Amino acid sequence: MKKTAVSIGALLMAFSVAISGCGGNNNQSSSANNGGVKEESSATAAPATPSTEPVTLNAWVMPNSPKPDADFLKTLDPYLKEHPNVTVKVTVLDWGSAWTKITTAATSGEGPDLLQLGSTWVPAIASMGGIDKVTDKVADVGGAEAFLPAIWNTTSIAGDSEVYGVPWFVDARAIYYRTDVFKQAGIDPVTAFKDWDSFKGALEAVNGQTVDGKKIAALGLPGKNDWNVVHNIFPWIWAAGGEVLTEDNKNVIFNEEKGLKGVMFYTGLAHEGLVDKSSLEKNSSQIESDFGDGKSAVIISGPWLAKNFATPKANGGMADMKAAKNFAVAPLPAGPEGQVTFVGGSELTVFSGSKNKEATWELIKYLTSDEAQKAYANVSGQLPTKLSLLESPDLDANMKAFSEATKYGRTYPAIPQWGPTETALQKHFANIWDIVAGVKGTYGEESIKKELDSAAAEVKAIINQ
Amino acid sequence: MNTHRKRSVSSFLLTSLTWIIVVVTIFPILWMIFTSLHSNNQILNGITTFSLPKPQWVNYINMWDTVNFAIYFRNSLLICGATTLLAGSFAVLAGYALARFDFPGSKLFGMSIISTQLIPGIMFLFPIYLMFLWIKNTFGLPMINTYWGMILVYTAFYTPISIWIMRGFFVSIPRDLEESASIDGCTRFQAFYRIILPLSVPGIIATGIFIFLTAWDELLFAWVLTTSSDVQTIPVGIRLFVGQYNTRYDLLMAASTVVTVPVMVVFFMTQKYFISGMTAGAVKG
């Protein structure tokens, strides 16, 4: 009978543990909610003056920096010291599931107070009613004039004057190259990145140079397993004179002749042996690491890489690498129809289900102040969004090059359907990389055109739904 | 003599084959541990040597403060533990009912258990989310982003398959035991918990391990139904080493090892029960 007692005990314990475990949790979540409820009542009582009632603000941010939650809170530290009644709870979303999570939050109204959104996501989430208009408040943060125009454009839905977010940081792409390798090959970097022809010429000269006994590939570029597949290709389409959509956002034209030319040039670099084919399987992180390791002489990346070169190995950085002391940043070469790079970034938005909108806006105001912008740019390795800071003379040389790049930066049409559109583009552009790698048909204008056409058909179906 | 030698040769070959397969099988796990001792840059460049002059143990320190991993660990343990206990208890009860009673609707119940396994999770992910919201708005009971909500969902997920396992186990226990108990004046419930339950401990443990490991592995619902680090589980937390601009594969591999090893240890300690539990249950499957 002893056994009986043991097994019954086990069962009972099962229930009691489960019950007590959950009781504990209920307290926790209700305490988290209390702040919200209280704040709501105080907001209705005295909406005009900043409240001193205790507020807990939930913030959803992406992993923008090495220690996403700690870095964010550190940036906020001065503000929180000044406003002891405000507590900020940070939840970091990962990029893989962020989209899913934000969609459910936006449609249900159950979510954070402060929401970071990728610049290309703002129109979509706004059209779902997931985030609040801030049009009449943006004057607080300096208005449109204070921010980089390329990213400010994404704060509204195309054809609508309402503003839904405030730019937080900018992610721009430029060229990183190995100064020592260029010197060895006798290439002058000043002329090398002038236009497509000089760029290709330079790559051909650099390709196969022997550095420390190893042959170096001219260019490193990620293929389909990257999360920037679309951002990597569009600058070349734009530089060739292509566009995603027509002016009225009703027709798809990136698959037309000019767009195709851009794609052919970019993928051609890989096809013609200027890229180590194995890199086509890799993602951006791996490409950056290859560059650090001396496997490639040129890559296209963002400001965070410069920061990574200054970070010691134990913290995941590449400061010990030779490339860390021998790199420079240059703008993307000009195509037949001009110089273009992709400018993305993130915006801060007020979630429509928030019960602490005033307090959230105050937080956004602080995060876009010069002080916080500088601090966050510093920890995240991103560019600030404010023109005054982008043009400030105390930027270091690398950052200056990126700040320069933002001037010819472009982004996608701010249509609400951009989310699904990017999903479709990602799928088809991934196939293009399969073709380039030689694992799906033969590479040629015909096969690439075919893939672009089917991408266009899919995008057309999406924007016309 | 000759056949004896032939047999020992073939036995040697079979044993060698077994060990080769064992080595190949555990190689990826060893490789994961080996990888976790490299720097981020080395991992990104691809590791193809077996020498490791300077193991980067610091990864195992950094992983805890780069991402607040301890919290995710705690949440996973709590949610999966509670799920194991709840789903296990339900499975014991319903499994017994299915194994011993031919009641009207038993066939329907059996079929609906299988049918639950055929619903694609993605289809009812969104409905569940909205239902949880409705529960909160109607009864004031928060469900999204609570341990309760996660435990409820996981319990419902893993109960059906556990019922199958438990049912097989109960079928393997001879019926005479309860019959003689009822002759002794035991009620059905008494016969169940005095006679059958103690005999089923290995089966219950086996089922429990099964539930725990399956819950530990769940990704999709954890992604959507948890919205703050108070409740988020390991599969959510571990993805945070993957940044958009800066991915820490070194820490990711270290965290993967940390996630796997304790489960392995527990599994080591309980595998005796697991195997014997499965042995009894599986055969009657």
Place this chain on the structure above:
Amino acid sequence: MRLHTEKNLPAKASSGKRGLWRKRIRENKFAYMLMVPTIIFMMLVHLIPMLEGIWMSFLKLNQFTLGKFLKAPFVGLDNYIGLLFNSDNPVRQGLNFAVRNTAIYAVIVTIGVMIMGLMMAMLMNRDFPGRGIARTAMLLPWVVPSYVVGVLWGFMWQQNGIINYFLVDVLHLFADKPFWLMGPNTIWAIIIPTIWRGWPFLMVIFLAGLQTIPDDIYEAATIDGAHKLRQFWHITLPMLKPVIAVQLLFQIINNVYSYNIVATMFGNGAGYPGEWGDLMMTALTRQSFGYWSFGSGSAASIMLMIVMLMVVGVWYRAFRTELNAQ
């Protein structure tokens, strides 16, 4: 694996009559009580959301109507028709690959884990030095979470990764290092880790099954002069058939609904696995949350469910005798 096992009443005789039916319900009150918690949970988490899901498949649910959810415009069978007959439907184009890949994947993985599991169980059923350690070691892959498996194998499959190192530099099986994460090879890159993680569990089950086969059957067969292969075909397999039947079904279901490994192996969890790596679950997730066409996502889910119900039906017919024989 009978659904109704021990008959405590002559069921056939009673079935037509109402009174007897009621009596049977009354008599089995205890059984119903045992199932109450399970039924409540299943209603809450499976039944109600599934009904909502079915309703969703008749709605035009996209990003503009999602907020209305169940009150979104009703479009009847449009979602189904679009998926089945409209070849311009972008969603359907992507699904073709997913259907093909899932079929290949589920069949190969299921067969792979069954064969590997059975083989290992037979090898482990012998007495040899270190058997206990070997058996435990073999079980370890099953303990590795699948979201770790995806990332880990993603590294191993890289062109300059360890697998190509073995295949090309050590074994010289290929002249050039192949791509595993791009192109048609992708399907192997997802099948092999799944088999790797799946077979240990099958090994335990089969090992358990083997141990219940009495030794004297084999001894008798050996005396009759039946060699090992014959013994396997005529004793081992038939004796294991019920176990195989159950595991076959669970494996098929598991593999058709496989998600984690593919979702974590490509593009850091956000990428497109490619035309040879996309499975039903990743495709449906992309359809619902990537394209925001929840309506056709649900319709596709329901069609998948119907197909799977048919698979279960075929399975039941094929193994009916074994299932009812116990």
